[in-house]
Amino acid sequence: MRRDQHIHYLLHLADDSLILGHRNSEWTGHGPILEQDIALSNISLDLIGQARNLYQYAARLVNRERGMKEKVLPGVKVSGEVSEDTLAYFRDSRDYKNCLLVEQPNGDWGKTVLRQFLFSAFQFLLYDRLKQRDDQQVAAIAEKSIKEVAYHLRWSSEWVIRLGDGTAESHRRMRHALEDLWLFTGELFVAAPYEQELLAEGYGADLSSCRLPWEDTILETLARAGLFPPEDGTSNGSAHTGSAIMTRSRAGGKEGQHTEHLGYLLAEMQFLQRAYPGCEW
Amino acid sequence: MGGKMYLWLQTHCLAMNDSLSIQEPEKGFQDRIDREIRIEPRDWMPDAYRRMLIRQISQHAHSEIVGMLPEGNWITRAPSLRRKVTLIAKVQDEAGHGLYLYAAAETLGISRDEMIDQLHTGKAKYSSIFNYPTLTWADIGVIGWLVDGAAIMNQVPLCRSSYGPYSRAMVRICKEESFHQRQGFEILLTLSRGSAAQKRMCQDAINRWWWPSIMMFGPSDDASPHTGQSMRWKIKRFTNDELRQRFVNVCAEQVKILGMTLPDPDLVWNEQTGQYDFGPIDWEEFRNVINGNGPCNRERMAARVRAHEEGAWVREAATAHELRLQNKRISSVKENSEKS
Numbered sequence: 090m091r092r093d094q095h096i097h098y099l100l101h102l103a104d105d106s107l108i109l110g111h112r113n114s115e116w117t118g119h120g121p122i123l124e125q126d127i128a129l130s131n132i133s134l135d136l137i138g139q140a141r142n143l144y145q146y147a148a149r150l151v152n153r154e155r156g157m158k159e160k161v162l163p164g165v166k167v168s169g170e171v172s173e174d175t176l177a178y179f180r181d182s183r184d185y186k187n188c189l190l191v192e193q194p195n196g197d198w199g200k201t202v203l204r205q206f207l208f209s210a211f212q213f214l215l216y217d218r219l220k221q222r223d224d225q226q227v228a229a230i231a232e233k234s235i236k237e238v239a240y241h242l243r244w245s246s247e248w249v250i251r252l253g254d255g256t257a258e259s260h261r262r263m264r265h266a267l268e269d270l271w272l273f274t275g276e277l278f279v280a281a282p283y284e285q286e287l288l289a290e291g292y293g294a295d296l297s298s299c300r301l302p303w304e305d306t307i308l309e310t311l312a313r314a315g316l317f318p319p320e321d322g323t324s325n326g327s328a329h330t331g332s333a334i335m336t337r338s339r340a341g342g343k344e345g346q347h348t349e350h351l352g353y354l355l356a357e358m359q360f361l362q363r364a365y366p367g368c369e370w
Numbered sequence: 371m372g373g374k375m376y377l378w379l380q381t382h383c384l385a386m387n388d389s390l391s392i393q394e395p396e397k398g399f400q401d402r403i404d405r406e407i408r409i410e411p412r413d414w415m416p417d418a419y420r421r422m423l424i425r426q427i428s429q430h431a432h433s434e435i436v437g438m439l440p441e442g443n444w445i446t447r448a449p450s451l452r453r454k455v456t457l458i459a460k461v462q463d464e465a466g467h468g469l470y471l472y473a474a475a476e477t478l479g480i481s482r483d484e485m486i487d488q489l490h491t492g493k494a495k496y497s498s499i500f501n502y503p504t505l506t507w508a509d510i511g512v513i514g515w516l517v518d519g520a521a522i523m524n525q526v527p528l529c530r531s532s533y534g535p536y537s538r539a540m541v542r543i544c545k546e547e548s549f550h551q552r553q554g555f556e557i558l559l560t561l562s563r564g565s566a567a568q569k570r571m572c573q574d575a576i577n578r579w580w581w582p583s584i585m586m587f588g589p590s591d592d593a594s595p596h597t598g599q600s601m602r603w604k605i606k607r608f609t610n611d612e613l614r615q616r617f618v619n620v621c622a623e624q625v626k627i628l629g630m631t632l633p634d635p636d637l638v639w640n641e642q643t644g645q646y647d648f649g650p651i652d653w654e655e656f657r658n659v660i661n662g663n664g665p666c667n668r669e670r671m672a673a674r675v676r677a678h679e680e681g682a683w684v685r686e687a688a689t690a691h692e693l694r695l696q697n698k699r700i701s702s703v704k705e706n707s708e709k710s
C-alpha cells in the first residue's frame with residue numbers, strides 16, 4: 090500500500106467529519122429549541138472528535154516518513170512535526186478531501202437535519218465496514234465512532250420524519266431541501282483513486298456495497314416522512330445502471346474539487362492560525 | 371375508630387391547621403427560613419418572595435442563553451481543534467444551565483414561553499456583560515476567567531439559597547462554571563507565554579473586560595433596593611459589594627501569574643483592611659448598558675429573536691406531528707376495543 094494514498098484516505102475520512110461538525114456548530118446558540126441546540130452541538134462534538142482521531146493518526150504517519158510532509162502539505166512550511174492542527178488549518182480547499190454534501194451551507198433547520206441524515210446513513214454503513222478491516226487504527230476509530238453515528242442517524246431520521254409529516258410549510262421546506270441536497274449524494278458511492286487503490290489491497294471499504302442498504306434506509310425514512318427522492322433519483326433500478334443518478338449528481342470533493350462554499354468556511358476556520366503562524370494557542 | 375369519627379378528626383384538625391397558617395403564614399415562613407429549612411414548590415410562600423425569585427431566576431436563565439452568543443461567535447474561528455471542541459462544549463453547557471434554571475423558575479408557576487417572551491419584549495433583563503463584543507480570541511479566555519469567575523463568586527452562595535429548586539440547580543451549575551473558569555485562564559496563560567502579538571491581544575482583552583466584569587455584581591449596596599429583603603429571605607447571602615471585593619482580591623493576585631495588569635491605577639493592597647482598594651466604578655456606563663445602550667444590546671436581542679422566529683415553523687411542525695401520532699394511537703386503541 091502506498092503510504093501517501095493511505096494518508097489521503099485518512100484525510101478524506103477526517104475532512105468529512107470535521108467539515109460537517111463545523112457546519113453543525115454554526116447553529117450553536119441559534120437553534121429553534123434549546124434542547125435541540127444542545128443535541129446538534131453534541132453531534133458536532135462527536136464529529137470533530139472523530140476528525141481529531143483520524144488527523145492524529147494521519148499526522149503520525151506523515152511524521153514517520155521522510156518527504157511525506159511535502160506530498161501531503163505541498164507548499165506549506167511546517168517547522169517541526171505535523172499535528173492534527175497542521176492538517177486541519179494549513180491545507181487549502183484544493184487539498185481538502187471531504188464530500189461536497191457536508192460542506193453545503195446549513196440553510197434552515199430542515200436542510201441541516203436532512204444533510205445529517207443523508208450523511209449519517211452513509212457513514213454508518215461505511216464505519217460498519219471499516220471496523221472489520223485490516224487497518225487496526227482505523228478499525229478502532231470506526232468501532233468507537235459507530236455508536237455515535239447510530240445516534241446521529243436516529244436523531245436525524247426522527248427529525249426528517251417529524252418535519253416531512255408536520256405542517257404544510259415544513260413539508261414544503263423538506264421537499265426543497267431534498268432537491269438541493271440530493272445531487273450531492275451520488276458522490277458518496279464513487280471511489281476516488283486513492284480509495285480504489287486501497288480497496289485493491291484489502292483496505293478501506295467497498296463503497297458500491299454501501300449503496301443499496303443506504304437507499305433502503307433513506308427510502309424507508311422518507312416514506313415515513315411522506316417524502317420522495319427527486320425525479321429520476323435513485324430507485325433501485327437506476328442505481329444498477331448508475332446512469333440516472335450519475336448524470337445529475339455532482340462530485341469532485343474527494344479529489345479536492347469543491348463547491349464555492351468550502352473556501353469561505355476554511356477562510357473563517359483557519360484565519361487565526363494563518364494570521365499568526367507559528368504560535369501556540 | 372369508626373369511619374365517621376376519623377373523618378371528623380381529619381377535617382377538624384385540618385381546619386385548625388388552616389386557621390393557624392392563615393393567621394401567621396408569614397411568620398411560619400420566616401421561621402423556616404431562619405432555621406435553614408429549604409422552601410419547596412408546594413410550600414406556602416409570600417407573593418413577594420415568589421416574584422423576587424421568578425425575577426432573579428429567569429434573569430439568570432436569560433443571561434445563560436444570551437451569553438451563548440458572544441462566545442458562540444468564536445466557535446467557527448477557534449484556533450485549534452482542541453480549543454474548538456472545548457468552546458462548543460462550554461457554550462453547550464451554558465444552554466444546559468439555561469434549561470435547569472428555566473425549569474427551576476417553572477416550579478414557581480411561570481412557563482418557559484412566558485419567560486422567553488418577557489426576554490424578547492425587553493420586559494426581563496439579562497446580565498449586561500453580554501452586551502460587550504468579543505473582538506479577538508483572547509476575549510474567549512477573558513470571559514472564562516473574569517465573567518465565569520464573577521458568576522462563580524455570585525453563584526456559590528446561591529447553592530445555599532432558601533428556595534430548594536434554585537439552590538439545587540446552582541450546585542450543578544457551579545461545578546461546570548469552575549471548569550469554564552479554568553479553561554479560560556488556561557487560554558490566557560497560553561497567550562501570555564506566546565508571541566508579542568498574543569501578549570498584546572491578552573492585555574487588550576483584560577483591559578476591555580475588567581470594568582464590565584466587576585459591574586456584574588450589580589449596583590453598590592447603598593443603591594441596591596432589593597438586597598435587604600433578599601438577604602432576610604436568604605435568597606442572597608452576601609451583598610453586592612462584599613462579593614465584588616472578594617472578586618477583586620482574587621483577580622488582583624491571578625493577573626500576576628499572567629504577567630498582565632488590571633486597568634485600574636487605584637488598585638493597591640491595603641494592609642489595614644487586608645483587601646485590595648480599587649478605583650471608582652463608572653455607574654453611568656452600567657446604567658447605560660442596562661438601559662439598552664451598550665455596544666451590542668441590539669445585536670444580542672436581534673439574534674435571540676431571529677433564532678426564535680426562524681424556529682417557529684420547526685416547533686409548529688413538531689407539535690403537529692406529535693398530535694397526529696397521538697390521534698393515531700387513540701384511534702387504533704378504539705378500533706381494537708371495538709373489535710373485541
Ligand SMILES: [Fe+2]
Binds near residue numbers: 434463464467543547
Ligand atoms: Fe453558565
Ligand SMILES: [Fe+2]
Binds near residue numbers: 464550
Ligand atoms: Fe459558564
